[in-house]
């Protein structure tokens with residue numbers, strides 16, 4: 001514990017001194033305001049979490065606010081806050097409720113993926129790693145069959161049909177599931193499905209962060225071959241270069257050429 005704080009303080013000072021000519025002043029301030037800096041300076045240290053520890057919490061928290069983004073963040077940051085206190089307990093978890101239903105019910109980005117982006121931002125060492133982690137989990141989400149988690153204390157104790165979302169968008173993910181299951185959306189059944197899915201994605205995020213922090217993360221996901229073909233002309237730096245997307249193209253496009 002003591003070693004960790006010392007190492008982190010040194011890191012903070014190192015960054016400030018390296019980046020600014022007024023290093024002396026910054027060093028002085030760093031000593032005085034160490035409490036504030038602990039909470040606001042990123043990255044925060046990641047502490048390993050066992051997936052089994054947080055699955056049910058993610059599911060229950062998601063139900064608490066009918067909030068997918070909230071469920072993931074509450075389970076991860078809440079667990080770290082309970083165990084280790086600061087800086088984790090300084091995070092305003094309620095500020096993630098907006099992510100529900102693809103940002104305030106719009107059906108845009110699934111709140112679990114939004115949550116993963118936030119977690120990766122808190123715990124990754126640089127922007128390159130951050131983007132790689134975001135892309136990995138987004139493509140994983142597109143292809144994964146979910147939900148698979150069976151809650152210990154289900155709010156709605158029925159078998160839930162699983163489906164492949166094909167997209168990180170709440171609209172597409174949910175409608176794929178509506179078609180697979182025959183259930184209507186914005187019903188208790190739909191929320192049960194989504195809140196179990198929150199447990200699945202939270203586990204994936206935690207496994208990725210465990211691996212990342214121990215230097216063992218392997219990036220496995222790729223655009224499918226259809227989409228790689230499109231990107232060879234429409235992607236960044238190519239002849240058309242008019243598409244900025246890391247989502248699979250065939251979810252929405254057929255080949256128009």
Ligand code: HEC
Nearest residue numbers: 226227229230231232233234239240249253254255256257
């Ligand atoms: C060999 C290069 C190349 C590849 C590969 C390619 N495109 Fe295109 N695409 C173009 C060019 C060039 C245009 C502009 C054509 C024009 O102006 O008539 C275009 C236009 C389009 C348009 C708009 C015009 C239309 O016909 O509706 C869409 C949509 C599109 N491409 C989607 C795709 C998708 C999806 C893929 C992958 C399956 C793909 N493209 C692969 C070169 C390519």
Ligand code: HEC
Nearest residue numbers: 167227230231234242243245246247248249250251252253
């Ligand atoms: C979530 C759905 C979605 C995904 C995924 C998606 N697109 Fe699109 N794309 C659209 C929509 C909607 C438009 C606007 C279509 C229009 O203007 O008619 C569009 C427009 C385009 C256009 C311009 C068409 C034009 O009129 O000039 C191209 C090219 C294109 N997309 C290529 C891609 C490629 C390549 C990928 C994969 C890397 C991709 N899209 C992924 C929905 C999607």
